[in-house]
Amino acid sequence: MFDNPLLLVFPFFLLLCFLLYWAGARHAYTRRAEAGTGDPASHDWHFFVPCRDEEAVVATTVGRMRSDFPGAHVWVIDDDSDDRTGAIVAELAETDRRVHLVRRHRPNARTGKGAALNAAYDELNQFLGEDADRERVVVCVIDADGQLDPHALARVSGPSGFGDPEIGGVQVSVRMRNTEDPRPLPDRGRVRNAFARLLVRMQDMEFSVSNAGMQLLRGRTGSVGLGGNGQFTRLSALDRIAAAERRPWQRGALLEDYELGLHMILGGDRIAHIADTWVSQEGLPHGRRFLTQRTRWAQGNLQCVRYAPRIVSSRHYGGKGVLETLYTFLQPVAHLVTLALCAVMFVLLGLSMADEGAGETLGGILALWPLVLALAVISVLPFVLWGPVYRRDRAPGRSLLVALLWGLALWLYAYHLFPASARGFVRMLRGRNGWAKTRRNAEQVLSGPVAVES
Structure with a gap:
């Protein structure tokens, strides 16, 4: 299942780019x-x-x-x-x-x-x-x-x-x-x-x-x-x-x-x-x-x-x-490619389970748990570390624990980029390039275009 180098190299390359960019941004902000x-x-x-x-x-x-x-x-x-x-x-x-x-x-x-x-x-x-x-x-x-x-x-x-x-x-x-x-x-x-x-x-x-x-x-x-x-x-x-x-x-x-x-x-x-x-x-x-x-x-x-x-x-x-x-x-493009790779991996997982059996396939995946855990920590930690910085500058009255939880939530929040990129790509393919304003919270209109229109 994991013998295709693209399935392994590309996610690591994206993670490396993200970590370098995050480190540069955090250093620029804090210093x-x-x-x-x-x-x-x-x-x-x-x-x-x-x-x-x-x-x-x-x-x-x-x-x-x-x-x-x-x-x-x-x-x-x-x-x-x-x-x-x-x-x-x-x-x-x-x-x-x-x-x-x-x-x-x-x-x-x-x-x-x-x-x-x-x-x-x-x-x-x-x-x-x-x-x-x-x-x-x-x-x-x-x-x-x-x-x-x-x-x-x-x-x-x-x-x-x-x-x-x-x-x-x-x-x-x-x-x-x-x-x-x-x-x-x-x-x-x-x-x-x-x-x-x-x-x-x-x-x-x-x-x-x-x-x-x-x-x-x-x-x-x-x-x-x-x-x-x-x-x-x-x-x-x-x-x-x-x-x-x-x-x-x-x-x-x-x-x-x-x-x-x-x-x-x-x-x-x-x-x-x-x-x-x-x-x-x-x-x-x-x-x-x-x-x-x-x-x-x-x-x-x-x-x-x-x-x-x-x-x-x-x-x-x-x-x-x-x-x-x-x-x-290329951020939206990277999100689209990541979604495509995830779809391919799920298809390969299904084929492997049908060919080798669910138990053997899942056992092979579980054997990789140290690598999966390490990648999870590396992926989540940069978002969590924004929490104390945000607390210092924008919410000094909140506890450090709350700030760390906000950082964890920021990691989950970042996943909105994937559906947004996919929807934006589909709209562009369909030639829907129109614009409309985002409604204010005080507006009471409940129908009509909200942020984008055809």
């Missing part, structure tokens, strides 16, 4: 130097807030931005909402000249987040005029439910960010702000709420320590990715992409944020990740919404594989950056 601060007044700030049916959160988001960052402009893109999103923002804009409403209408609307952001980019160009210093203008993309650290602009302006003239983009860390909500599903029972609380906690753990570590590692390899929330870019960098690609954000991209970062690096701009400031968003307590969101992300990763030849040949990517980016690209 990072604190980011310095700068003067926010050295730049002109413009927040882009793409909205589609966001009446539940948009007024709070805009109000908080105007309160925390009074010198910034807020551009809300209403992507032909069916609710009162546009009307709410229009009322705010009537009394505040720094609030701007960008209206989009079907059939041109609802074609993706990237298209909505391009519309705001066009209107910003008209607003600024030809004499603007576009190196000083910074665009920040914030989710409709996003809440930015009030001190974020000082960090982003510092020497690790736009204080360095070679930096074209900055991504800040992401947190989930509803981790302490005792009943994220108020209309459901105790068991469902316990699962929902754990799901939100895992998302916070994933973003605030694990993903932050990956981004800090990418800072060392020159391949930092931009995210859809808390993404800062110089307007001049967006201009360079628009000159080469006709628009900053690409139409139809399911990971328009990560793709934007690829274009920035390919164009010669550097991107930094600053872990000492943050943007918060809602963690998803609904399993179905979570899975469809991650399906979109996996499909977006697969779409970005087409950039591999340009990245390999680019003079702006070093060897480490090429390897890290290809590793990121």
